[in-house]
Structure formats: structure tokens, C-alpha cells
Amino acid sequence: MSEVLESLFVLGTSHHATPLEVRERFALTQSQALNLQKLLHQHEGIRECLVLNTCNRLEIYGIADCIERVEEIRGLFCDKQKVSEELFSQYAYCHSNLAMLQHVLEVSAGLDSQMVGETEILGQLKQTYAAAHDADCTGKVLNRLFEKSFQAAKEARTQTGITRGQVSIGNVVVDLASRIFGKLNGSRVLLLGSGEVSEKTAQALKSRGVGDITVSSRTFENAHKLAHSLGGAAIHFEDFTAQLEHFDIIISSTAAPNTLLHKEVIALTMKQRPERPCFLIDLAMPRDVDPAVEEVENVYLYNLDDLSSIANENLEARKAEIENAREILRKHAWNLWLQLRRRELMLKA
Amino acid sequence: MFNEITITDGSAFKVAAAVYGGAFLFALVVLLMRRAYSRTIMFALLCGGFLIQTLALNLRGAEIKACPLGNPFEIAQFLAWSLVLLFFIIGPTFRLRLLGGFTAGLATILSAGSFIIPSWDRAYPPGIFGGNHWIELHAALAIFSYGFFAILSLVSIMFLIQQHGLKTKQFKGIYRYLPSLQQLDLMAKRLLLTGVIVLTASLAFGAVFWVSNFELVPVFKLTTTCLIWLGYLTVFILRIQKKLVTRRHAIATIALFILAMTSLWPVQSARETETITEGLPTQVER
Numbered sequence: 001m002s003e004v005l006e007s008l009f010v011l012g013t014s015h016h017a018t019p020l021e022v023r024e025r026f027a028l029t030q031s032q033a034l035n036l037q038k039l040l041h042q043h044e045g046i047r048e049c050l051v052l053n054t055c056n057r058l059e060i061y062g063i064a065d066c067i068e069r070v071e072e073i074r075g076l077f078c079d080k081q082k083v084s085e086e087l088f089s090q091y092a093y094c095h096s097n098l099a100m101l102q103h104v105l106e107v108s109a110g111l112d113s114q115m116v117g118e119t120e121i122l123g124q125l126k127q128t129y130a131a132a133h134d135a136d137c138t139g140k141v142l143n144r145l146f147e148k149s150f151q152a153a154k155e156a157r158t159q160t161g162i163t164r165g166q167v168s169i170g171n172v173v174v175d176l177a178s179r180i181f182g183k184l185n186g187s188r189v190l191l192l193g194s195g196e197v198s199e200k201t202a203q204a205l206k207s208r209g210v211g212d213i214t215v216s217s218r219t220f221e222n223a224h225k226l227a228h229s230l231g232g233a234a235i236h237f238e239d240f241t242a243q244l245e246h247f248d249i250i251i252s253s254t255a256a257p258n259t260l261l262h263k264e265v266i267a268l269t270m271k272q273r274p275e276r277p278c279f280l281i282d283l284a285m286p287r288d289v290d291p292a293v294e295e296v297e298n299v300y301l302y303n304l305d306d307l308s309s310i311a312n313e314n315l316e317a318r319k320a321e322i323e324n325a326r327e328i329l330r331k332h333a334w335n336l337w338l339q340l341r342r343r344e345l346m347l348k349a
Numbered sequence: 350m351f352n353e354i355t356i357t358d359g360s361a362f363k364v365a366a367a368v369y370g371g372a373f374l375f376a377l378v379v380l381l382m383r384r385a386y387s388r389t390i391m392f393a394l395l396c397g398g399f400l401i402q403t404l405a406l407n408l409r410g411a412e413i414k415a416c417p418l419g420n421p422f423e424i425a426q427f428l429a430w431s432l433v434l435l436f437f438i439i440g441p442t443f444r445l446r447l448l449g450g451f452t453a454g455l456a457t458i459l460s461a462g463s464f465i466i467p468s469w470d471r472a473y474p475p476g477i478f479g480g481n482h483w484i485e486l487h488a489a490l491a492i493f494s495y496g497f498f499a500i501l502s503l504v505s506i507m508f509l510i511q512q513h514g515l516k517t518k519q520f521k522g523i524y525r526y527l528p529s530l531q532q533l534d535l536m537a538k539r540l541l542l543t544g545v546i547v548l549t550a551s552l553a554f555g556a557v558f559w560v561s562n563f564e565l566v567p568v569f570k571l572t573t574t575c576l577i578w579l580g581y582l583t584v585f586i587l588r589i590q591k592k593l594v595t596r597r598h599a600i601a602t603i604a605l606f607i608l609a610m611t612s613l614w615p616v617q618s619a620r621e622t623e624t625i626t627e628g629l630p631t632q633v634e635r
Contacts, residue, residue, distance in 0.1 A: 165520070179515060182529035274591045277530055298595050300515045310520045317521075 005341070006047065007067040008100045008141070011074060011092060012059030015114050018091040025083055028053045034131065036060075036080060041137045043076070045069045048139040050132040050146075052107075054124050056114055061104065063141050067096050101333040104145060108153035110162065111325055116318045117162035122153055141340060152332035156325040164321070165314030169197060169307050170204030172314075173281055177205065177249055180277050180300060185209040190247040192216055192240065193254035194226040197283045197304075201251055202230055214247070216240040218254070241265060245272040251281045252288040260288040267296050274298070281307070358412065361405030362426055366460040368398035369429070373457045376450030385526050391449035392440070395456075399433045402460065406430060418488045422470035424613055425463035427489075429456045431496025439500065443536060445528045451503040459499075483554050490551035491574070495609060497544030498581070501537055502606035505599035508533040512596060534595060538588060541602065545585050548578050573612045580605050 013026055028036065033053040040049045040060065046069060049062035060073060074092070078085045095103045103112070108125055110117045129146045132138045138146070157163050166172045174184075181187050189210050191198050194217045202213055213232030216239070217223035223234040235243065244250070244265070252260060261280070270278060282289040282303040294301045372394035379386035406426065409417040417423040436452040439445070463469055507527055514524035527533075552574065559566045584601050587593035593601060 175520075176515070178529060179511065179524070179527075180530050182532045274594045275534070277595070294516070297597075302518070306518050310518070313520065 006063050006065055007069075007096050008061075008063050008145075008340075009067060009070050009094060009096045010059055010061050010100045010103055011070050011077075011094045012052075012057060013088070013091045013093070014057035014059070014112065016112070017093070022087070022091055023056075023058075026058050026081060026088070027055075028058065028081070032080075034135070036077065037132060037137050038135065039076070039080075040073060041135075043069075043072065046073075048142045049137055050128060050142055052125060052128050054121065057107075057112075059107075061100070061142065061145075063139075070094055070096075098333060098337045101145065101336055102330060105149050105152045105156075105329040105333050106326065108146075108149040109156040109325055109329060110153070111156075111322055111329070115167045116315065116322060117157070117164075118167070119157075119163065122150065126150065144340070145336065148332065148336050152329055155332070156328045159328060160325040161321040162318050162325045165310075165317055167311050167315045167318065168200075168204075169283075169304075169311060170201045172307050172310050173201050173251075173302075174204050174208050176300070176302060176310075177279055178208070180279050181248060183209065185211060187248040188212040188214070188246060189232075189249045189251065190214050190216065190240065190244070191226065191230075192250065192252040192260065192288065193284065194219075194222045195253035195255075195283065198251045198253035198281075199226060199230075201281065201283070205249065206230060210249075244269040247278075248276060249279045249281070251283060253283040254288055256284070256288060257286065259290045261293060262290045263292040263296060266293045266299055270296055270298055283307075356404070356408070358405045358408035361401050361408060362460065363464070365398045365402035365405060366457065366464070368394060368401060369433075369453050369456040369460055372398065372453035373450065376447070376453060380447075380450070380523055380526070383522055385446070386450065388449065391453070395433055395436065395449060395453060398453075398456065398460075399430070399437070402426065402430050402433070416485050416489050418492060419473040420469060420471055421466075421614060422463045424492060425459045425469070427492050428495055428499060429459035431493045432456055432459070432499045435496050435500050439536070439540075443532070445504070445507075445532065445536060446526050447507065447523070447528070448500075448503065451507060452500065455499060455503055481558060484558050487551050487555035487558070490547055490554065494544050494548035494551055495606075497540055497547060498602070498606050498609060501540040501544060502603045504533055504537045504540060505602045508537065508599045509596065509603075512599075530595075534598075537598065537602065541581070541585050541588065545578075545581050548581065552578055577605070577609045577612060580608070 013023065015023070018026070028051075030053070033051045037049060037051040040046055040051070040062065045065040047063050047065075049060060052059040052061065060077070062073075064070070074085060074088060078088050106112045108122055110119060110121055113121050125146070129138065129142075133143065166175050177184055177187065184205060187205075187210050189202060189205055189212065191202050191213065194215060202210075206213065211231075213227070213230045214235055215223040215227040215230070215232060216235045216237050217226070218237050220234060220236060223237075227234040250261075254260060266278070266280070277298045277300065280289055280293060280299060280301045282301065285304065287303060289301060289303070291301070291303075293299055372391060375394065376386050376391060406417055409423065413419060416427075418427055432452060433456050436448065440448055440452075508530060511524060511527045511530055511533065513519070514527070515530070528536075555566075555574075559571070584593060584598070584605065588598055
């Protein structure tokens with residue numbers, strides 16, 4: 001029976017084995033990826049195909065009349081991308097049939113991602129699939145395959161702990177803020193400094209309902225610019241100490257060589273707001289907030305090390321769940337493989 | 350066959366305590382497995398325990414022809430019942446995570462713990478309230494207000510655990526499932542206010558009797574009850590004035606509840622001594 005079957009395949013490179021500088025050479029723009037997909041679909045012997053192009057991976061999924069077609073695809077890609085076949089072969093991997101099914105299921109579930117269990121990849125995969133479907137590049141086999149992979153990903157996520165706990169600094173802060181304030185819509189945030197990490201953290205808080213963000217930086221223009229992008233307001237750096245009592249969450253990431261917030265200042269602030277807790281996030285190096293601030297009642301101080309260690313602990317916990325999730329996906333892959341064969345969807349025309 | 354099965358108040362109290370214990374164990378095991386327990390299962394278990402306990406209290410009430418609040422055993426059972434009843438009102442409305450598990454824990458301690466000392470369930474003369482419904486209402490409201498203070502102390506314990514987790518940077522286990530500090534703090538404030546109102550009402554009803562029957566009310570009982578009320582009132586006033594907030598407020602409410610609980614025994618003893626010296630009639634057989 002195997003002689004008359006077509007071959008499912010995936011050819012690609014990912015963050016696992018390919019360094020960033022090499023991935024940059026393979027990277028495609030969105031339109032390049034769509035063109036490549038169209039080109040491959042028109043290629044002789046390739047019935048269906050899909051090109052997944054993210055910052056961490058470039059993968060070509062398809063069904064071909066024989067597995068040898070993968071070599072032609074490799075050549076075609078390298079020609080278009082103007083990279084040597086040796087270089088591509090050095091980093092690329094290729095899986096076929098059941099192994100390919102297992103791979104796509106693991107990608108959907110986020111098991112193959114840099115941050116195990118992240119959900120962004122599922123969104124990207126759904127988007128890519130929708131585009132490939134609209135362009136008629138996918139058919140009965142890949143449609144079934146991707147739709148099943150989305151279901152399997154959901155099951156693996158709900159039945160195991162691969163998505164449990166946050167693994168990015170921004171989301172860890174959001175989790176901690178939720179443990180202090182519950183719903184964040186009423187919380188007021190002050191950003192001290194306009195660093196990238198604090199901006200991302202503020203964005204994560206904003207995505208969870210925080211509507212009131214104020215930025216203060218030594219350079220008022222920078223503060224104004226960041227405040228504008230976050231839909232907030234800017235205040236002069238000289239004024240922020242006097243206004244501390246109005247803020248529930250204070251994120252500090254200035255380049256100041258000395259401590260900005262001392263215990264006495266925070267203690268005085270808390271006297272003016274004894275019922276409302278204050279969440280201080282010190283993302284600066286050297287630190288902006290005096291560690292003794294932690295002793296003040298109703299104040300919760302977290303620095304970069306604290307947040308990183310929480311993120312790493314969560315990541316380790318997720319990793320411990322990989323095998324359980326993989327087992328669930330293995331069953332799905334096997335069932336899908338049997339379905340595709342039983343329904344003669346992979347028979348050669 | 351079913352006609353032969355007779356349900357006594359004692360056996361119903363035991364079954365109710367076992368169901369509460371089961372609910373608490375269920376919460377404990379699931380939390381030890383680092384998962385969140387099903388609220389539906391918890392609600393169903395507490396519901397089962399509550400219904401059985403209601404039946405038991407009814408049977409006991411029918412026997413003594415009054416609200417069963419005549420000895421420490423009955424007070425503990427009534428308190429556990431009030432606590433679970435309040436959970437049914439507060440739990441689904443404010444959706445405080447883990448409150449069901451904590452409620453099950455305290456209900457188990459109160460209902461099962463009251464069996465530990467058999468002398469607590471001693472027989473007492475019938476008509477403990479002397480047919481005075483105001484006194485019965487006073488006693489029921491007083492214990493019901495203790496139900497508020499019991500659930501308040503649970504909320505305060507949850508607050509202290511969550512705060513400890515945040516201060517010591519703990520992220521796993523129970524800390525993940527506890528409600529936020531603000532939610533717990535707000536709930537504590539509301540419970541304190543309601544508890545103080547109910548206790549004040551209870552004392553007001555009691556005062557109606559006390560004014561006309563001054564000599565019948567034991568001084569020790571009166572002093573202790575008034576001190577407990579004064580304690581809660583002081584905590585409430587300080588809270589309103591923002592002088593006793595968050596951690597210290599939580600500790601104060603837990604300490605007051607422990608004090609209130611430990612005072613129940615001497616208060617009860619004082620009442621019984623008084624009753625014996627007055628030589629009230631025959632005791633109810635149990």
C-alpha cells in the first residue's frame with residue numbers, strides 16, 4: 001500500500017539549531033513567503049503546500065508525490081533566497097509522514113517554541129493557514145492536518161501545565177499586579193525612565209486593562225513620546241516624587257547611578273494612602289529603588305532578578321510538562337495518520 | 350426496611366461534619382497537586398453538609414422546642430452552620446477563590462471539634478430562653494454575627510497568606526489561587542461592618558430583657574459580650590479612620606475571633622452556674 005501513497009513533508013529551519021545570524025539570511029518577508037508558497041504549489045508533484053514564516057522559524061509544509069521532491073524544494077528555495085544549498089542543508093531539518101504530523105502538532109502546541117507553551121505561534125500558524133487556504137494552496141490533506149493540529153494544541157494546553165505561569169517579564173509583572181490589585185482597570189501606573197523593558201511591561205499592563213499610564217524621564221521629550229505611544233501623560237522628572245501617592249504601580253528603569261526612591265520617601269507616600277498597596281518594579285541596573293523600601297507596610301518591591309527568577313521557575317515548570325503534552329500529541333498524530341490513510345486522502349492520483 | 354432507619358440529631362451532626370471534612374480534604378489534596386479545585390464540587394459538598402446540618406439542628410430544635418443554643422456543642426454547630434450559610438451568600442456573589450476550601454476547613458474544626466469533648470453536649474433544662482422570643486433572637490443573632498466574624502477571620506487569614514507570598518516572592522502553589530489583596534481587604538471591611546451591625550442588633554435585643562431582668566443576666570457573660578462587641582467596634586472605627594489597615598487589621602480581626610471563641614466557654618459556664626443555682630426544672634434527656 002505504501003507505494004501508492006503520497007508523502008507528507010516538512011522542510012525547515014528553526015531557532016533550535018540555527019543561530020540568529022543564519023536565520024536572518026533565510027528570513028522571508030510576508031510577500032516573499034506568499035510568492036514562494038504559490039511557486040511551490042505550481043511545482044510539479046506538489047499537491048498542497050504552506051510556508052510558515054516567523055522570526056524563529058521558516059518551514060515549508062506540503063504533500064508531494066514522492067519524498068524526493070523535498071530536494072527540489074530545497075534547491076528552489078536556495079535559488080530564490082540566494083543562499084548556498086550547503087549552508088541551508090547544514091541547519092535544515094526534514095520530517096516526513098508520521099514524524100511530520102508529530103512536528104506540526106508540537107509546533108501548534110508551542111512545544112517547539114523558544115518559550116515553551118507560548119501561544120503566539122498558534123496565532124501565527126492559524127493566520128498562515130488561513131492565507132494558504134484562501135490562496136487554494138492547501139487541500140483536503142493539509143486542511144484536515146492543520147485543523148486537527150489546532151484542536152490537539154488546545155487539548156495539550158488544557159490537559160497539561162505547558163502554559164501555566166508567565167515566562168516573560170511583562171506578563172510576570174501583570175500576574176503580580178493582579179495578585180495585589182485584582183482587576184487592573186482602576187490602577188494608575190507611573191513609568192520612571194523610558195527604557196525598552198519598562199515600555200514592554202507597561203504595554204503588558206495596558207493590555208490587561210490599565211488605562212492610566214504616566215511617564216516621567218529626565219528628557220521630557222522622551223517621556224512625552226513614550227506617553228503618547230502608550231496613550232498616557234508625561235510629567236517632569238523633578239515633580240514625580242511629589243505625586244507618588246497617586247500611583248499604584250511604579251516601574252522604574254532609569255540610568256541613574258544612584259538610588260532614586262528611598263525608604264523615607266516611600267514611607268511618607270504610604271502614609272497618604274494607607275489602604276492602597278503600592279507595587280514597585282525596579283528594572284534598572286544599578287537599582288533605582290532602595291531595597292529597604294520592602295520593609296514599608298503595604299509596599300511590594302520586585303527587581304529584575306526577582307522577576308527573572310519567577311519567569312525561569314515558570315519556564316522550568318513548563319518544561320517538566322513537555323513529555324505529558326508530547327504524549328497527548330503523539331496519540332493525535334497517530335489517529336490523524338490512520339485517518340488520512342483510511343480515507344485514502346493520500347493516495348496518488 | 351426504610352421505616353427501620355431512624356435519623357437522630359447526633360448522627361446527622363456526625364454526617365454533616367464528615368461531609369465538611371471531605372470537602373476540606375478535597376480542597377487540600379487538589380491544592381497539594383498544585384491545581385485549582387472545582388468550585389462546583391466544593392459548592393455541592395458544602396451544600397450537602399449544610400443540608401444535613403440543617404436537618405440535625407431542626408431535630409435538636411424540635412426536641413428542646415427552641416433554637417439549639419443551650420450548650421457549647423450546639424453553639425459550635427450553629428456557628429459552623431452560620432459560617433457555611435454566609436459562604437453561600439458571599440462565595441458566589443464575590444467569587445473569592447479558595448474561600449470554599451477555607452470555609453470547609455473551619456466548618457470541619459467547629460462541627461467535628463465539638464464532638465471531642467463529650468461533656469460539651471450535656472443535657473440542659475428545657476425552655477432555656479424562658480419562652481422569651483427576644484432572648485432567643487438575641488442568642489441566634491449573636492451566634493450569627495460570630496458567623497460573620499468567623500468568615501472575616503478566614504478572609505483575614507487568606508489576606509495574610511497572600512501578603513506573605515508577595516512579600517517573600519512566592520509564586521507557586523496556594524498563592525497562585527488566592528484572591529487579590531485588594532479583593533480580600535475590601536471583603537474584610539464589608540464583613541466587619543455587617544458583623545458589627547448584627548452583633549449590635551443582637552445586644553440591643555438582649556438589652557430589652559436585661560433592663561427588666563437585671564439580676565438574671567450573669568455579670569461575667571454581660572461583661573465579656575460587651576468587651577467583644579467593643580473590640581470589634583473599635584477595630585471598625587479605626588479601620589474607617591484608616592488607622593488600622595491591611596496586615597494589622599487582619600491580625601486584629603483574627604485575634605478578636607479567637608478571643609470571642611475562647612470566651613464562649615466561660616460565658617456558657619457562667620450561664621449554666623446561674624441556671625443551676627436558680628434550680629430550674631428537669632433536664633432534657635439526650
